[in-house]
Amino acid sequence: RIRSTGKLFGHFLTPVWGKGKSCPQAGIRKQSHPESLFIAWSNFKKGKTKRKDVVYFEWELEQNIFELHRQLSTKTYSHDGYSGFYITDPKQRHIHKATVRDRVVHHAVFQTLNPIFEPTFIANSYSCRVGKGTHKGAQAVERMSRKVSQNYTRPCYALKCDVRRFFDSINHDVLLEILGRRIKDPDIMWLLERIVRSYISEYANLFERKGIPIGNLTSQLFANIYMNEFDQFVKQELGVKHYARYTDDFIILYHEREELEKLLLLVERFLMERLCLSLHPGKVSIRTFHQGVDFLGYVVRPHHKTLRTKTKIRMFKRIDEQIQVYKTSGGGWQ
Numbered sequence: 001r002i003r004s005t006g007k008l009f010g011h012f013l014t015p016v017w018g019k020g021k022s023c024p025q026a027g028i029r030k031q032s033h034p035e036s037l038f039i040a041w042s043n044f045k046k047g048k049t050k051r052k053d054v055v056y057f058e059w060e061l062e063q064n065i066f067e068l069h070r071q072l073s074t075k076t077y078s079h080d081g082y083s084g085f086y087i088t089d090p091k092q093r094h095i096h097k098a099t100v101r102d103r104v105v106h107h108a109v110f111q112t113l114n115p116i117f118e119p120t121f122i123a124n125s126y127s128c129r130v131g132k133g134t135h136k137g138a139q140a141v142e143r144m145s146r147k148v149s150q151n152y153t154r155p156c157y158a159l160k161c162d163v164r165r166f167f168d169s170i171n172h173d174v175l176l177e178i179l180g181r182r183i184k185d186p187d188i189m190w191l192l193e194r195i196v197r198s199y200i201s202e203y204a205n206l207f208e209r210k211g212i213p214i215g216n217l218t219s220q221l222f223a224n225i226y227m228n229e230f231d232q233f234v235k236q237e238l239g240v241k242h243y244a245r246y247t248d249d250f251i252i253l254y255h256e257r258e259e260l261e262k263l264l265l266l267v268e269r270f271l272m273e274r275l276c277l278s279l280h281p282g283k284v285s286i287r288t289f290h291q292g293v294d295f296l297g298y299v300v301r302p303h304h305k306t307l308r309t310k311t312k313i314r315m316f317k318r319i320d321e322q323i324q325v326y327k328t329s330g331g332g333w334q
Contacts (some may be wrong), residue, residue, distance in 0.1 A: 034069045040107035041065065044100075057100040068101060075190060077105070079198035082213060096199060096213035106218045109195065114221055116182060121224060122231045126296075127247040128220040134296040137246050141253070141300050144242040145289050148253045152302045158293045159252040159260040162283035163271065166248035167219065168201035171276040172209040175226055196222070210276070223247055226275065233270050238263065244295075251295055260286050 041061070048054045057064055071077035082096035098106065121129070126137035141158075149156035163169070175196055176189070183189055195218055201211025212219040227245060234240045234252070240263070242253040254260050264284070271277040292299045 034065055036108050036112075037065045037068055037104060040104050040111060043111065044104055044107045053100050057104075064101065065104075068104065072105070072191065075187070077191070077194065079105075079194050082199060082215070093214060094202075095215045097215045098198075098213070102198075103217070105191075106195070106216055109191065110217050110221055113183075113218075117221065117225050117228075121228055122235055124244040125224060125228070125231055125246075126244065127224060129224070134246065134298075137244055137296045138298040138300060140244050141251060141293070141295055144244070144253050145293075145300065145302070148242055148255050149289065149302070152289075155255055155257075156289045157254055157257045157260055157286055158289060158295075159254070159264060159286050160284070160293060160295060161250055161264075161267070162280045163248035164278050164280040165201075165203060166277065167214050167223065168203050168211045169277050170210060170212050170222070170226055172196050174274075174276060175212075175222060178225060178229060229275060230271065233274075234267070238266060246296055249296065251293070257286055 045054055045058070049058075068077070079102055080099045082098055084094060084096050087093050087095055118129070124137075124140055126132040126134065126140070145156050145158075146152065176193060179192055180189055183192065195216075196212065197209065199211055199213045199216075200209060204210045212222055227248070230250075231243075231245060234243050234250075240252055240254075244251050252260065252263065254263075264286075268279055271279065287293055289300070289302055292301045294300075
């Protein structure tokens with residue numbers, strides 16, 4: 001049975017170095033060095049070389065990079081505001097776009113933070129990680145369902161949940177406390193705080209500091225670092241074997257419905273009390289695999305999985321849009 005425990009809020013991210021060992025942050029202190037910023041610029045501009053703001057920044061690239069280096073090294077750097085726009089993918093999302101200058105900093109931070117935190121993530125965390133993704137996540141759920149059901153000879157139930165307004169609900173103080181457990185350099189924490197505090201959700205009240213913008217590269221990493229607290233709680237504290245997560249969507253498989261109902265209460269409590277998050281009331285379900293489980297754009301059933309109808313429609317719509325772009329650009333058909 002899944003372990004039910006009252007020891008809910010352990011500290012999972014503890015430093016792995018000790019006396020006499022080299023600190024993994026030795027490299028992170030170099031992130032504001034001009035060479036690191038030029039590398040960050042090179043990574044950032046891929047696929048964006050024709051955008052006006054990118055072109056303008058590149059016109060005086062060396063001056064911009066060295067000025068950014070000066071601001072970071074003297075702690076006079078201040079994160080600028082965001083420009084907002086909406087996309088539909090498939091639901092409407094409010095994207096906040098930082099300036100080119102700030103996005104170069106985001107890449108510099110990412111390329112140094114990611115090697116430190118990536119090894120702490122569980123194998124079944126599938127969002128924004130090399131070698132992962134939605135297809136791998138759906139495949140993992142298929143494999144887990146076969147194990148739980150003993151090749152579909154006994155019941156398999158799936159507890160599927162979605163965090164309500166996830167990016168808008170990430171608490172700044174909690175995130176910075178989690179980051180601070182591994183990042184001991186006060187200068188680095190100063191920069192991370194500038195990035196985290198640069199945005200406040202429209203859903204925050206006057207006394208709340210919460211929310212990270214969907215458009216930032218750092219937000220993808222911050223989201224995984226934040227939810228890794230939950231991953232470790234589920235895997236280590238509750239002893240759940242069959243669990244997978246993609247950003248704020250997660251699924252737990254077990255052969256007894258009653259155990260999943262008990263587990264749901266513990267999950268809700270941890271998310272609320274430790275991470276200041278709540279589950280979306282309309283997106284919590286416990287279903288059998290024979291009913292079909294909708295996860296990451298697929299409907300997974302015994303022996304097979306299919307693309308969700310909405311996913312197919314979205315794919316064909318994107319193909320049609322690309323065809324129209326090709327035609328209007330003068331490409332035509334040969």
